[in-house]
Amino acid sequence: MHEEITIGGFGGQGVLFIGRLLTEAAFREEREVVYMPAYGAEKRGGTVWCNVTISDERIGALFIARPTIAVAMNSASLNRFKQTTKADGLLIVNKSLVPETVSRGDISTVYIPANDLATEVGNSDIGNLVVLGALLARRPVVSLDSIHQIMKDSLGEKQQLLQMNQKALEKGYRWTKKEYTG
Amino acid sequence: MSEKTLMAGNIAIAEGAILAHCQAYFGYPITPQNELLEHMSKRMPEEGRVFVQTESELAAINMVYGAAASGCRAMTTTSSPGFSLQQEGLSYMAGAEIPAVVVNVMRGGPGLGDIGGAQGDYFQAVKGGGHGDYHLITLAPSSVQEMMDFAMLAFELADKYRNPVILLPDGFLGQAIEPVVMRPPVTKLPEKPWAITGARGRPKNIINSFAMDPVDYQPHVALLRQKFQRIKQNEVRYEGINLDDAALVMVAYGSAFRSAMTAMQMARQAGLKVGIFRPITLFPFPVAPLSNLSQKVKSFLVVELSLGQLIEDVRLSLSAEAKVELVNQFGGVPISADEILEAIEKIMK
16 A cells, blocks of 8 residues: 555644644554655644655655645645645545635545534534544545554543544544445 | 654654764754754753753854864754854864764755755765865765664764764755664764873873974875775765666665655656666765666766756766766755656656
8 A cells, every 4th residue: 555645734723733643553553654744934824734655665755746645624725735636536625614626527525524523522623633534434544543542642641632532533534434435 | 672663854863863872962953953953952961961052053063073072972963054154163173083973954055045955065065065175974864764873873983984974864854754763772982092081191182183384284184085095995885776677777865865766666667667876975975886887877867956966976976978867956845756757758768
């Protein structure tokens, strides 16, 4: 397997965080993995992105030009990814913040109201985990269990926070299974 | 002890230095290597070693000079504009035969430039950015694992030759996170009878890079020349990939090499016989291996993040009839595998 995942959104949406979760999970599942973040002048409200490449073989490029999986948390990211996503790729769009749709027949799309679903579990800020659930529902690049385990390991004592994060992840996963894989 | 962990390139250099028993670190913040300095500020005191955030890069290099003259393993890390400020110190240390490690996590230039990754300091590192006749052993990592491994190797080579060693990654490698196999720590350090440790009971040691009379200094420079010759003979390192059947060979290091790897895989899938030659030591440059390769292969493509610096050393190494092309990015912009593939297709069609 070889997946090139790019995630883009506003600073503060947790774009880098879910990239790191995917990276850590791939690492625990003993795959080759490279995480390449935007760095520098990124700030809350500005556009931020990260690349995660997961593979069974030695990974070359640090940067991804044409992702096999793209996640657009804001409109600026969608504008970029709607062109760059590879044929047969998957494009996930956060419908809560991005009104636009994409007219490409050669890729799969998921339009998920991530922040609205996050609000339903009690915190509108964790749309990133909803989207991560959606990604894993369509492309199990790592197992849902690995993500749960990492959150458990890092949030162990903060039970309330952990449960909310887990709910958001599950919510995105189930919603997508229901709406898109029927 | 082969524990595997996820690590950013900058952190891997810091941990590699600690494993190599770096006893003193001096540095001044600059992106894109700040994580390195920050990590050292925490880890060096934890290890009971010296950490100083200096008032400038100039202060840092001169503190390294002093600390290393006393015989301890010392290091400074910076990025391009800071590296320029350290050239005087590097020339003095090369002249005085002081072993130390200087890391330049290269960013876009010239001038204050930008904070993207770049390879525009190639000439400065390998041709001697300071004054006078000297060379610095220059190591070019291309993965986070090599950031750790070469940080350790840098200390070893510095002591072996009593010469400063440059670790020369680009900013992108500094930020990238990859799995790393942790190495066992160095427990035995070489003896340094030349060091300034207090002369009680022995003749005094003098460390400088100066003589009033050229008659006195020329023999010293002649000895340095012999040392640089030994380094050229013994320390050339490189990696060859798919060279056996290659009709075109790319030459690249650092993050440009990583993009070239992907371009090579894409080219091979399209039936194009492409290989890669990766210099690991930029000084000593792998002249003979490249020269030998050009007896067989006549087409070369240099991939680098500069206006064309590595390509000059490649040209000097190859046989006269070999053709050399350049595909590059510069000014802090990464190069994509697609751009490289396009250049490959143009040459091979």
